[in-house]
Amino acid sequence: MRALVGVLGLLLGILVGACLVLANPLAWFNGLPPLPAELAPVKAYRSDDYRGIEAGVAALLGVGRRDRNVALMDPALPHVRIGIVVLPAGEGMPAALAVKVSAIAEENSLWRAQLGTHDYWNIFWPGEGSVFASGYSNFWGVTRDAFFAAARGGDQEFVATEWPVSALSPLGAWTGVTGAAGRYAGFTGEIRELLYPAPPDSTKKGPDWGIALKVNPPPVTPH
Amino acid sequence: MKRLFGVAFVAGLLVVALATTFWPLPKHLRYRSLITVLPDGGRQEDFMVRWPEDRIRLPDKERSGRPAVAAIGVAVLEDSAGRRASAELFRLRDTEDNIIGVASRVAGTGGAIADPGRSASNWLLVIPSRGALFLAQTDVLDTTVREQITADGNVAVPPAQAAAFWTDRSRFRVTATNPATTGSATTGKVLRGTSEFAGLKGSFTETLDLEEVNADGSTRGRILLSTLTAVGN
Numbered sequence: 414m415r416a417l418v419g420v421l422g423l424l425l426g427i428l429v430g431a432c433l434v435l436a437n438p439l440a441w442f443n444g445l446p447p448l449p450a451e452l453a454p455v456k457a458y459r460s461d462d463y464r465g466i467e468a469g470v471a472a473l474l475g476v477g478r479r480d481r482n483v484a485l486m487d488p489a490l491p492h493v494r495i496g497i498v499v500l501p502a503g504e505g506m507p508a509a510l511a512v513k514v515s516a517i518a519e520e521n522s523l524w525r526a527q528l529g530t531h532d533y534w535n536i537f538w539p540g541e542g543s544v545f546a547s548g549y550s551n552f553w554g555v556t557r558d559a560f561f562a563a564a565r566g567g568d569q570e571f572v573a574t575e576w577p578v579s580a581l582s583p584l585g586a587w588t589g590v591t592g593a594a595g596r597y598a599g600f601t602g603e604i605r606e607l608l609y610p611a612p613p614d615s616t617k618k619g620p621d622w623g624i625a626l627k628v629n630p631p632p633v634t635p636h
Numbered sequence: 637m638k639r640l641f642g643v644a645f646v647a648g649l650l651v652v653a654l655a656t657t658f659w660p661l662p663k664h665l666r667y668r669s670l671i672t673v674l675p676d677g678g679r680q681e682d683f684m685v686r687w688p689e690d691r692i693r694l695p696d697k698e699r700s701g702r703p704a705v706a707a708i709g710v711a712v713l714e715d716s717a718g719r720r721a722s723a724e725l726f727r728l729r730d731t732e733d734n735i736i737g738v739a740s741r742v743a744g745t746g747g748a749i750a751d752p753g754r755s756a757s758n759w760l761l762v763i764p765s766r767g768a769l770f771l772a773q774t775d776v777l778d779t780t781v782r783e784q785i786t787a788d789g790n791v792a793v794p795p796a797q798a799a800a801f802w803t804d805r806s807r808f809r810v811t812a813t814n815p816a817t818t819g820s821a822t823t824g825k826v827l828r829g830t831s832e833f834a835g836l837k838g839s840f841t842e843t844l845d846l847e848e849v850n851a852d853g854s855t856r857g858r859i860l861l862s863t864l865t866a867v868g869n
Contacts, residue, residue, distance in 0.1 A: 415637070418637055418640050418641050418644070419640055419641075419644040420644070421641070421644070422640065422641040422642065422643070422644025422645040422647075422648065423644040423647055423648040423651070424648065425645055425648060426644065426645040426646060426647060426649045426650075426652075427648040427649075427651055427652055428648070429648070429649065430648060430650075430651070430652025430653065431652055433652075434652060434656050462694045462711070463694070464692050464693070464694060464695065464709075464725075473661075473662075474659065474662075475660065475661060475662040482695050483695055485738070487727060487735040488665050488735075489664065489665045489666075489667065489734070489735055489737065489763075489764065489765070490727070490735065490737070490738065490764070491662075492662045492664060492764060493664075493737075493738060493762070495692060495725055495738045495740070495762075496694075497694065497709075497711040497723050497725065499711070499713060507715060508713060509713075509721075510711060510712075510713040510721040510722070510723050510742065510744075511723075511742075512723050512725065512740035512742055512760060514738055514740070514760065514762045514768070516664065516762060516764035517661075517662045517664075517764075519661075519662075519663050519664060519765070521661050522661075523656040523657075524656055524657070531767075531768075531830070531831070533760055533768045534760075535723075535740060535742050535758050535760040535770075537721040537723070537742045537743075537744045537758065538744075539713055539714065539715050539719040539721040539744050539745070539746060539747075539749075540715065540717065540719030540744070540745070540746035540747030540748065540749060541747060541748055542748055542749060543742065543749075543758050543772070545758065545770040545827065545828065547768065547830050584831065586830060586834060587828075587830065587834065591770060591827050591828045593770065593772040593827060594744070594749055594750075594756040594758065594772055595744070595747070595748040595749040595756065596748040598772075
């Protein structure tokens with residue numbers, strides 16, 4: 414009986430402790446505000462063509478099982494993901510071909526509610542131009558919601574329909590968009606990324622990610 | 637019994653606190669940076685990609701019956717006007733042949749991007765332990781990957797992976813020496829860097845070196861990306 418009480422107390426302590434850590438309010442302060450939808454509409458896409466880590470908590474904590482068919486097995490690349498994405502046409506823009514590279518941020522800190530990746534994009538619109546972008550995606554909110562949903566017995570009612578994952582870089586470093594070629598050369602701007610949860614009982618594959626870009630032309634210098 | 641429960645509860649909290657503090661979060665393996673500091677200022681760092689072995693194959697793109705010159709892990713997007721963009725994924729090496737990161741080459745043609753017969757291309761170099769470099773250039777010719785229809789479906793053929801590209805040369809500079817007459821791209825530019833490369837700007841050149849032509853018409857070689865950067869250049 415004493416052992417049972419001890420184990421129960423320990424488990425309850427671990428559960429309460431995990432809840433307190435996950436409920437860290439810093440997670441709310443770290444997030445970046447969304448971009449105005451009329452200026453930067455979200456392009457939803459599926460991220461199927463990739464190699465490397467899965468975008469999940471296990472990989473971010475370094476405990477994920479590595480699928481040899483997908484993982485990059487080189488010693489310098491176990492915590493990297495690289496993939497090709499086609500961003501659909503719409504809102505006056507043609508379809509774009511893009512590459513996204515994500516690398517687990519070495520600066521992640523569980524006390525500071527930072528569990529994310531540094532993300533790098535190169536997006537090319539045929540005949541139009543191209544941009545690079547850099548951001549930090551924090552999966553803390555995703556982890557927190559998944560944990561609390563599981564603690565409630567898998568109740569999906571309170572799980573968000575989308576998670577804005579873009580957050581301030583733990584390095585305090587620059588994030589944003591840099592124009593590269595064509596009519597976007599010299600442009601600068603901002604990037605936001607969204608993660609869409611897969612419906613638990615759905616067999617249809619919908620978009621699992623969204624990206625919004627807001628870019629401005631370079632300032633005109635008077636002659 | 638209550639006291640035991642309380643002590644065990646606090647011990648549980650302590651376990652979480654210790655795990656949160658000491659959990660071994662992933663770190664990236666770092667190789668020594670091979671940088672040459674130039675006497676008149678700036679720094680030179682060269683990166684290398686070996687083809688075809690450094691191409692990153694996407695899992696569902698592998699199939700048999702593919703021509704030897706075809707590349708795996710390549711995507712091509714072309715609109716009805718023939719304006720094309722292609723993306724290639726690679727492992728990235730330093731000059732000591734260590735795989736230090738990943739790289740992508742996305743090239744595009746048409747309209748505002750480049751003159752007819754030319755392309756503009758972007759290199760995204762990501763070294764997980766150090767950061768990323770964004771490179772952009774105008775190419776001396778159209779270097780986008782073309783799709784060819786074969787009996788086994790569409791295959792992607794990068795120009796330099798076919799022996800026909802190398803009939804009269806074994807070295808080829810991709811980076812244009814003069815800016816395009818239309819469009820805004822230029823000779824090779826290091827546009828921006830992140831993390832350890834933050835604040836660096838400068839120039840780069842992309843050069844292809846042929847090493848071997850195989851009997852099946854495919855080739856082996858290396859892409860050399862030579863960067864010359866300085867802070868706030």
